[in-house]
Every structure is written in C-alpha cells, then in structure tokens.
Amino acid sequence: xxxxxxxxxxxxxxxxxxxxxxxxxxxxxxxxxxxxxxxxxxxxxxxxxxxxxxxxxxxxxxxxxxxxxxxxxxxxxxxxxxxxxxxxxxxxxxxxxxxxxxxxxxxxxxxxxxxxxxxxxxxxxxxxxxxxxxxxxxxxxxxxxxxxxxxxxxxxxxxxxxxxxxxxxxxxxxxxxxxxxxxxxxxxxxxxxxxxxxxxxxxxxxxxxxxxxxxxxxxxxxxxxxxxxxxxxxxxxxxxxxxxxxxxxxxxxxxxxxxxxxxxxxxxxxxxxxxxxxxxxxxxxxxxxxxxxx
Amino acid sequence: xxxxxxxxxxxxxxxxxxxxxxxxxxxxxxxxxxxxxxxxxxxxxxxxxxxxxxxxxxxxxxxxxxxxxxxxxxxxxxxxxxxxxxxxxxxxxxxxxxxxxxxxxxxxxxxxxxxxxxxxxxxxxxxxxxxxxxxxxxxxxxxxxxxxxxxxxxxxxxxxxxxxxxxxxxxxxxxxxxxxxxxxxxxxxxxxxxxxxxxxxxxxxxxxxxxxxxxxxxxxxxxxxxxxxxxxxxxxxxxxxxxxxxxxxxxxxxxxxxxxxxxxxxxxxxxxxxxxxxxxxxxxxxxxxxxxxxxxxxxxxxxxxxxxxxxxxxxxxxxxxxxxxxxxxxxxxxxxxxxxxxxxxxxxxxxxxxxxxxxxxxx
Ligand SMILES: Nc1ncnc2c1ncn2[C@@H]1O[C@H](COP(=O)(O)OP(=O)(O)OP(=O)(O)O)[C@@H](O)[C@H]1O
Ligand SMILES: [Mg+2]
Numbered sequence: 001x002x003x004x005x006x007x008x009x010x011x012x013x014x015x016x017x018x019x020x021x022x023x024x025x026x027x028x029x030x031x032x033x034x035x036x037x038x039x040x041x042x043x044x045x046x047x048x049x050x051x052x053x054x055x056x057x058x059x060x061x062x063x064x065x066x067x068x069x070x071x072x073x074x075x076x077x078x079x080x081x082x083x084x085x086x087x088x089x090x091x092x093x094x095x096x097x098x099x100x101x102x103x104x105x106x107x108x109x110x111x112x113x114x115x116x117x118x119x120x121x122x123x124x125x126x127x128x129x130x131x132x133x134x135x136x137x138x139x140x141x142x143x144x145x146x147x148x149x150x151x152x153x154x155x156x157x158x159x160x161x162x163x164x165x166x167x168x169x170x171x172x173x174x175x176x177x178x179x180x181x182x183x184x185x186x187x188x189x190x191x192x193x194x195x196x197x198x199x200x201x202x203x204x205x206x207x208x209x210x211x212x213x214x215x216x217x218x219x220x221x222x223x224x225x226x227x228x229x230x231x232x233x234x235x236x237x238x239x240x241x242x243x244x245x246x247x248x249x250x251x252x253x254x255x256x257x258x259x260x261x262x263x264x265x266x267x268x269x270x271x272x273x274x275x276x277x278x279x280x281x282x283x284x285x286x287x288x289x290x291x292x293x294x
Numbered sequence: 295x296x297x298x299x300x301x302x303x304x305x306x307x308x309x310x311x312x313x314x315x316x317x318x319x320x321x322x323x324x325x326x327x328x329x330x331x332x333x334x335x336x337x338x339x340x341x342x343x344x345x346x347x348x349x350x351x352x353x354x355x356x357x358x359x360x361x362x363x364x365x366x367x368x369x370x371x372x373x374x375x376x377x378x379x380x381x382x383x384x385x386x387x388x389x390x391x392x393x394x395x396x397x398x399x400x401x402x403x404x405x406x407x408x409x410x411x412x413x414x415x416x417x418x419x420x421x422x423x424x425x426x427x428x429x430x431x432x433x434x435x436x437x438x439x440x441x442x443x444x445x446x447x448x449x450x451x452x453x454x455x456x457x458x459x460x461x462x463x464x465x466x467x468x469x470x471x472x473x474x475x476x477x478x479x480x481x482x483x484x485x486x487x488x489x490x491x492x493x494x495x496x497x498x499x500x501x502x503x504x505x506x507x508x509x510x511x512x513x514x515x516x517x518x519x520x521x522x523x524x525x526x527x528x529x530x531x532x533x534x535x536x537x538x539x540x541x542x543x544x545x546x547x548x549x550x551x552x553x554x555x556x557x558x559x560x561x562x563x564x565x566x567x568x569x570x571x572x573x574x575x576x577x578x579x580x581x582x583x584x585x586x587x588x589x590x591x592x593x594x595x596x597x598x599x600x601x602x603x604x605x606x607x608x609x610x611x612x613x614x615x616x617x618x619x620x621x622x623x624x625x626x627x628x629x630x631x632x633x634x635x636x637x638x639x640x641x642x643x644x645x646x647x648x649x650x651x652x653x654x655x656x657x
C-alpha cells in the first residue's frame with residue numbers, strides 16, 4: 001500500500017507560496033493599481049492637491065503631438081531592435097548549428113552579453129562611440145565620417161538601437177539554436193541529397209520549421225524593446241538629442257519625474273501596460289503551436 | 295552502368311576505426327543487402343556511399359567516377375531513411391517534387407514524374423496531404439516515392455522498414471523487392487532483420503565490427519558460412535556452435551561434454567586440432583538408434599505451431615550436464631518432457647567446421 005501524504009489544512013502550502021505572492025503584490029500589483037489610480041488624477045506641480053478627472057489625462061495624450069511622435073518613434077525603434085537582434089542571432093545560430101569542434105566555447109561567448117546589465121551595456125557603447133574619446137568614432141574619422149550622436153538624432157537613434165539589439169542577441173541565439181537542433185538531422189541530410197545547398201536548405205527547410213520560435217521571439221523582442229530598454233537609453237542619450245531617442249518608457253520617466261506631470265505619466269504607463277498585456281496574450285496563443293516532425 | 299565500387303574503404307572517428315577496409319563491387323542493377331549486429335558500421339558505410347560521412351581512407355566510385363570528394367547531390371543517389379525524413383511543412387507532392395525543383399526540371403515533367411511514382415506506390419490519393427496525416431506505411435511509401443522520382447543511379451536504404459509493424463513490414467518488403475526488380479536500379483539496403491537479409495537481395499554482405507566477414511548470395515551464406523561469426527549470425531534460431539577436437543586420425547570429433555561425432559570424410563590435415571562444430575537447429579533429427587549423434591538434456595520446449603523449438607543442454611547422464619546450449623527445430627507440433635534426455639542425429643553434409651583459433655571455415 002502506498003501511503004499518501006496529506007497536508008490537510010496546514011499553513012505550509014501558504015507559507016511556501018507567500019514569498020512569490022508578496023513579491024507579486026508589492027512590486028507588480030500594487031504599483032500597477034497605483035498607476036491606474038494616478039492616471040485618473042491631475043496633480044498640481046507641487047504635489048499639494050490632486051483632482052479626480054476621469055480620462056482627461058488620456059484625452060490629453062491622444063491630442064499631444066509629442067506623445068504621438070514618441071509612439072511612432074518607439075514602433076520604429078522596437079522593430080529595428082527586434083529585426084537586428086533576431087537576424088543577427090539567426091545567422092550566428094545557423095553557423096553554430098554547423099560547428100562541431102569548440103561549439104561550447106562559441107556558445108558560451110555568445111551568451112555573455114545577456115548577463116550584462118542594461119546600464120553597463122549602455123555605458124560600453126557610450127565609451128566606444130564617445131564623440132571625443134570613442135574608438136569607433138576615431139575609426140570613422142579615419143574614413144572621413146564625423147560621428148556625433150550628441151548632436152545628430154539619427155546617429156543617436158542608431159546607437160541606441162544597436163546597443164539594445166546587442167544585448168538581446170544572446171537570448172535569441174539560445175532559442176534559435178535550440179529550435180534548430182531539434183530538427184532531425186536526417187531532414188537536413190535528405191535535403192542535401194535532394195540537391196539543396198546550405199542556403200537553400202536554410203530557407204526552404206530550417207527557417208520554415210523554426211517559425212514558431214521566430215514568432216515567439218518576435219513578440220519577446222518587441223516587448224523587450226518597448227519596456228526593458230530604459231537603462232540603455234538613459235545611459236547613452238537620455239532621450240536626446242532634442243528628444244530624438246525618447247521612446248515611450250523613457251517618456252514615462254521623463255514626464256513623471258522630470259516634468260512632474262504624474263497623472264500624464266501614469267496614463268502613459270497604463271497604455272504601455274495595455275500593450276504588453278495584448279502582446280503577452282498573442283504570445284501565449286501562438287506558443288502552443290508546435291511543428292511535428294514525422 | 296551504375297556500378298558501385300568500394301576499394302579499401304575506411305572510416306575512423308578520432309582514434310576509433312569503425313570501417314576497417316571494405317572492398318566491394320556492386321554490379322549494375324544489383325541489390326545488395328548489408329546485415330550485421332548493431333554498431334557494426336552498416337549505417338556508416340551506407341552514409342559514406344551517400345556522401346553524408348567523409349571517407350577516411352580508400353575510394354568509392356559510382357558509375358566509374360570517384361565520388362570521395364563529391365557532395366551527396368552530385369553522386370546521383372537517393373536515400374530512404376529509417377525515420378523517413380519527410381519535410382513536415384510540405385505536402386506529399388511537394389516532398390516528392392522538392393529535389394526535382396532544385397534541379398530546375400520543367401514543371402510539366404515534375405508533375406508527370408510525381409504522378410507516375412505515386413501510381414506505382416499507390417499514393418495518388420494522398421498527394422495533397424501533409425506527412426502528419428499519413429500512417430507509417432504511407433509515409434514509408436512517400437519516402438520511397440521521393441527517391442524514385444529522382445531516377446537515381448543508386449538507391450540507398452537504411453533500415454527503411456524497422457518502424458513498421460510486422461504485417462506491414464512483410465508487405466513492404468515484397469513491394470520493395472518487386473520495385474527494385476522492375477526499375478532495375480542498383481540498390482544497397484541496410485537491415486538487421488534476418489528475413490529481409492535472406493530474401494531481398496541478390497547478394498548479402500555480413501558486416502562485423504567494420505569488416506565484411508562474407509559477401510555472397512544469401513543461399514551461399516546460409517549453406518557455407520565462411521566464419522564462425524557469419525554462421526552464428528545468419529539463421530534464426532542461430533546455428534548451434536560447440537567446441538570440439540578432431541581425434542588423432544582426423545576421422546571424428548571428440549566433444550568435451552562426452553560423445554563423438556564421426557565424419558564420413560576424414561580431415562587428416564587437421565588432426566588433433568581444436569575446432570568449432572556448427573549445426574543448424576533445423577538440420578538436427580531425433581536419433582533412432584545409437585548412430586552418429588550426441589546426447590542432450592531437454593530444458594525448455596517452445597511450440598510455434600509450424601515448428602517446435604527444443605532448447606537443450608549438451609551432456610550425457612545426470613553427472614555430465616554442461617552449460618553449452620543446443621537448440622533443435624522440428625517441424626510440426628511435437629511434445630517432449632522437459633528434463634528428460636534424448637539423442638540427436640545429423641547428416642554429415644549439414645555439419646560446419648571452423649578453426650577454433652581463427653574462426654575460419656574448414657572444408
Ligand atoms: N559521430 C560519431 N562519432 C563517433 N563514433 C561514431 C559516430 N557515429 C557512429 N559512431 C560509431 O560507429 C560505429 C558504427 O555505427 P553505425 O551507426 O554505422 O552502426 P550500425 O551498424 O548502423 O548500427 P545500428 O544497427 O544500431 O543502426 C558505432 O560503434 C558507433 O558508436
Ligand atoms: Mg544504423
């Protein structure tokens with residue numbers, strides 16, 4: 001006979017769950033509800049009084065040109081980051097997939113950037129591209145290009161995109177390589193016998209078979225670019241020059257803590273929250289889709 | 295002329311040599327089956343012919359061209375994999391047409407070839423389905439179809455039937471045999487199935503630890519195994535192998551378990567030598583008198599319906615039971631008392647003798 005263990009109505013399960021629940025409540029649910037509440041208030045600049053205004057903050061946002069610009073900029077930024085991070089990772093993964101010797105070293109090196117904190121990553125790129133000290137700027141000067149991302153908005157944007165993408169490559173790489181290695185080797189061999197070269201094999205066999213992973217990563221990367229790039233932007237450009245790199249998360253911070261428009265900033269973060277919820281739902285919907293190898 | 299020539303072909307992984315010098319000539323239109331125990335290098339050899347493994351030494355040539363350095367697609371071969379390796383995101387039609395499209399064959403011709411192959415394999419009705427929606431046997435056919443449409447010089451099969459159930463395997467076995475005969479394409483077929491090995495090919499190669507122990511027609515190999523390994527490997531249940539010693543005249547074999555086996559034709563040149571005696575279970579008969587024979591104790595009786603398998607141990611009387619097993623196969627249903635003794639007999643012509651040291655056949 002098997003003896004079953006019953007906890008009955010003991011407090012143990014609750015105790016075990018408590019840390020996670022407390023963390024969620026304190027760091028997610030409470031701030032989120034605060035933001036929701038705040039978004040319905042307008043506070044005076046000194047924080048002395050506040051007025052309940054329903055959706056006035058949202059109405060203001062929708063008609064605010066700078067906000068809509070920032071929205072557009074963020075969309076552009078996110079897709080660039082996702083595209084660069086994913087395509088780089090895909091190329092690296094398809095190369096690593098073919099490597100046999102030293103594969104572990106290669107993979108370990110590629111995973112490192114993921115462990116770097118956003119601000120540190122930002123700082124790295126700031127040093128490399130510093131208009132007066134940066135090694136890349138020096139190199140660019142040698143081929144006759146004047147780099148100054150502190151003055152040129154496009155250059156600043158480029159830098160923020162590259163720095164953000166660089167950090168995400170490792171994550172994407174891991175998923176891509178896992179997906180590629182789950183494709184049975186005989187499929188690739190069959191294609192080779194059928195006369196498909198490496199490039200043809202990649203586009204007609206490997207890439208279609210990893211679409212579920214690609215889609216999953218697309219959502220993850222867009223979410224990352226939308227929300228986790230604050231540190232990078234803050235370290236490199238602080239949203240400048242002339243707001244050229246002010247993406248939505250940065251604007252939330254800037255309007256709230258620098259501009260002291262708490263209600264407007266809260267409304268912005270509520271919109272961001274809604275976007276992330278939608279993206280997450282999409283992601284969970286499609287992550288179930290798997291390729292069956294026959 | 296799609297001849298496949300292997301000369302001193304070798305393969306090593308690091309320090310380990312898994313194919314140790316294979317020499318072969320596979321003639322045009324011939325069907326050669328490779329059989330051997332797991333891990334002996336069958337797949338490796340096949341994959342070297344296909345170009346999926348590099349060749350560490352020696353030469354492989356197909357249709358008179360040395361292919362050592364050629365890509366798989368340049369070797370004019372087609373391969374059927376054990377797990378079928380169908381492209382899961384393509385329909386059956388696309389699976390079969392993939393290779394032809396890459397070769398830039400005109401669309402009408404592709405259509406025609408796929409149609410024809412589908413007819414031969416009776417899969418016309420599934421052309422639009424995806425491989426996921428097919429049964430194991432149907433997938434197997436599609437995999438074969440994909441090989442056929444390419445009209446290759448050589449077919450390579452790596453245990454294509456091992457994922458099918460017993461009944462389907464019999465059916466597909468017959469179909470593959472017929473198909474190969476009709477198309478007349480040179481084929482190499484890897485299996486570890488006894489029946490496939492015996493029935494499918496014109497010739498059979500028995501591989502053991504990277505060495506071809508024997509290459510010959512299935513009947514040759516069954517009747518005259520050249521080594522102890524081949525003798526023990528081909529045939530089911532496998533051949534009884536007993537250690538013995540030729541007497542000083544070379545006229546009879548003395549068994550350590552007691553008993554002697556008289557030879558009608560003496561083997562003078564081997565007198566006094568240690569040998570391994572081989573006798574197939576199906577060639578043993580129950581002794582009536584006390585002629586040429588051996589005594590055994592019956593341990594287990596298995597009745598298969600058509601046959602009865604009697605598992606015995608060699609030995610005479612209670613005191614001299616050895617642990618050398620001995621299997622007897624008798625046709626029809628026979629009953630025996632387990633634990634009792636009996637004497638067995640066999641004709642001289644069914645006796646195989648091997649040098650105990652080298653394992654080579656003694657004629
Ligand atoms: N990539 C490899 N690296 C090292 N050893 C290998 C490699 N591939 C195969 N081997 C070894 O080579 C030997 C032959 O392998 P192979 O796959 O050809 O056997 P097989 O005869 O096809 O066996 P099975 O009947 O189980 O399919 C085995 O001992 C195997 O361990
Ligand atoms: Mg094998």
